[in-house]
Amino acid sequence: MSSNILRRAYKLSSSILYRYQPISTFFVSRSDPQFSTSSGKPQNQKNEYGVSSISNKRLNFSFGSSLNNTRLLFSTQAAVEPSTSDGLTVDGIVANQWTILDENESDWKSHASAIAQSIGLIKKRLQWKKLKVRLEMLSYQLEKPDLWDDPVHAGRISREHGSLMGKMKEVNGLEQGLLEHIDMIKLAREEDDTDLEAESVKALLRMRQSLKEKELEALLAGEHDSCSCYIEVQAGAGGTESMDWAGMVMQMYKMWAQRRGYGVTVVDEMRGEIAGIKRATIKVDGEYAYGYAKAEVGAHRLVRISPFDSAKRRHTSFAAVAVTPILGDGSHHVQINESDLRIERYRSGGAGGQHANVTDSAVRITHIPTGITASCQNERSQHQNKASAMAVLQSRLDQREMVRQAQMNAQYTQSLTDNSWGNQIRSYVLHPYRMVKDLRTNFEVSDPDSVLEGEIDDFILSFLTESMDKENDEV
């Protein structure tokens, strides 16, 4: 009987459980002293779903003992590690090393073990310890009374705080969900309720499956990963052959971006005299464009028989790739001073003005103190070219400043790429054999054509996974 009611509540909640909301919120009402934290303070978690009727029913069957040990961890300060009624923690589950079987095997220990591992991986990718420290620091700053004296800074702090807090809560919710499912299974067994047990095991399985996605998402948890970005490709030394290669690399990114449904616009393009490009910058618009594209920063090497060499010799050429995030308004790190800028029209000759009819109104902007430049020539008016070039300049200056600050403070800067073009990251060989190999991860494929047509997601993901998991191991 009791388990019937419990099951009703459970079924009701399982759709919510699917989103890993701790079901304990169903059973906790604000005023009920029975559910309190170990410190004795009343649990002040709200009943977010307003299902007070259920919680009241639940309270009539006072077997709180099985659930009220489940602790909610809602702030960085919470000291108690959440556990099941019999004291099992997420770390404990990992330590048990229960064999992880195939998903089809309906074994709760296997599911629980897989989930605990995923959570561990997600925490590692989020740089959990650093994240907590950073969060505490941000909370501290948020409480300063003079914070809003500098609204831009304050905005940045509170945005970052909100985003880190969201991640923290999500992971805590995952842990909570896992433990509650386990409690539920144990309870069902005590009560000999096979339906409830099956239901709970299924819920674990669903959780296990969707965690795979979350593992990937955790790869893109850097502060700016969700931003749009600029991708810049520059030809290395070696004339037409390497300009042609730079053009191919740019084409690869355009096709990749289109494949992913991102918007692509050419901002700046300097074509080679005979083929390809000397350099070009595209704007890639869409969620996580920066998070993915940042994995492409570095030098890309091509080996092939050059179509531009009449002697048909094998050539090696390089193209350098830089990626910069486009920060939203209000999150810029650098305030640009108009008087620090030199704005030039280029490729203009002659008297100009009424003398000339031009459709090319290319503009180059130089930030004099840093020497950083940006140009744009693909807009239809000079004003728009200038605006586009300014946006590129802003993102380059922001990037530079972020890297500088990060180096200065050895700060929490998850996955910020420094556009140092020196290091070679990938090799594309078209002759004598055919292969593309990432030199950082050793990931390789034997079909260069598909890669050059934009199928680079596997390279990106393997790099993100490997570099992040390695980097965080070292911490």
Place this chain on the structure above:
Amino acid sequence: MNLAILARSSPLFTTSRILHRSIASKPFSCCSISNSPISINPKTPLFLRPPTFSATLSDLQKWQNWAKSIASSVKSSFTDSDNGPNSNDLHRELNWLIEDALENPQSLLTHNEFEIDYVLRLRADLDELYLLWKQRIEKRRPFQYVVGCEHWRDLVVSVEEGVLIPRPETELMVDLVDDVIKENEDLKEGLWVDLGTGSGAIAIGIVRILGDFGRVIATDLSHVAVQVASFNVNRYNLQDKISVKQGSWFEPLSGFEGRVAGLVSNPPYIPSGHVSGLQAEVGRHEPILALDGGEDGMADLLHLCNGAALMLKSGGFFAFETNGEDQCRFLVDHMETIHNGSFHNLEIIPDFAGIQRFVTGIRS
């Protein structure tokens, strides 16, 4: 009469009813022309025409390939002969022509060669597109006349033969005005004039940065220019703030002496002797009235200087575009000597190509 509308909507004029009557009673030479309704309508730019035509993807691609190949064959020959466009410029223009001519330009990218029967909707039929591109290359017809518009600042202004295509350099005039009105509420809410407005670009650019009470009177001698400027003003729904008037320079402004907060102009400044050697797009297609500034190119500029002294109120701002350093210096010199004491803060300001392009100053 137009000024009455302007006057009613602006508090600036509420006290000037009497002045009005005196204007109205004056015999106008050119202004009276603008009172009679004119029948010729400006052409609709390509991008505003309805997409009533269609073509299959393969036919359009055929046209595109043809257009590309004749653009490629130009190489640097135009540039070498008169600083005209090269193949690269023409390829970019071709993309813009497609952008303007197709209802959905993206579809050219997203549909591949296997969908040759896919039908695209066009704003001009394919024959016209062939003709337009032929005119662009063979006749050197300016691209802006081909598509009927020029992107200027964040505006798209309609243009056609008979009206000067506004230049990128001239965009800076609006920035110059922006700089002075930022600090001066009085100018921001005042009456501005754009003399020789052409397509109306400067007037529209300026009125959009003025305050709620700011107004612009835009004048031009050319009938076509007045038509096109009015079309553009209406398209940006600024007819309550900009009054377009036909007449020679200050003629349409009589009665406003000493009341003008700001005066801007890009008058014809090319020395007559240079006109025959102009880039083909300019010399063969743009109106001579908009270009020829007399023997030394200074005839209209000097006339405007003198008028500025008369029209501007104390503290009023002016900006003129010129042919370059010589004209700038000459103007400043002229103002300092002939109009000794009438102006201060005289400045010469370069364009983005580094050419001394503008003269600005304040009426004392």
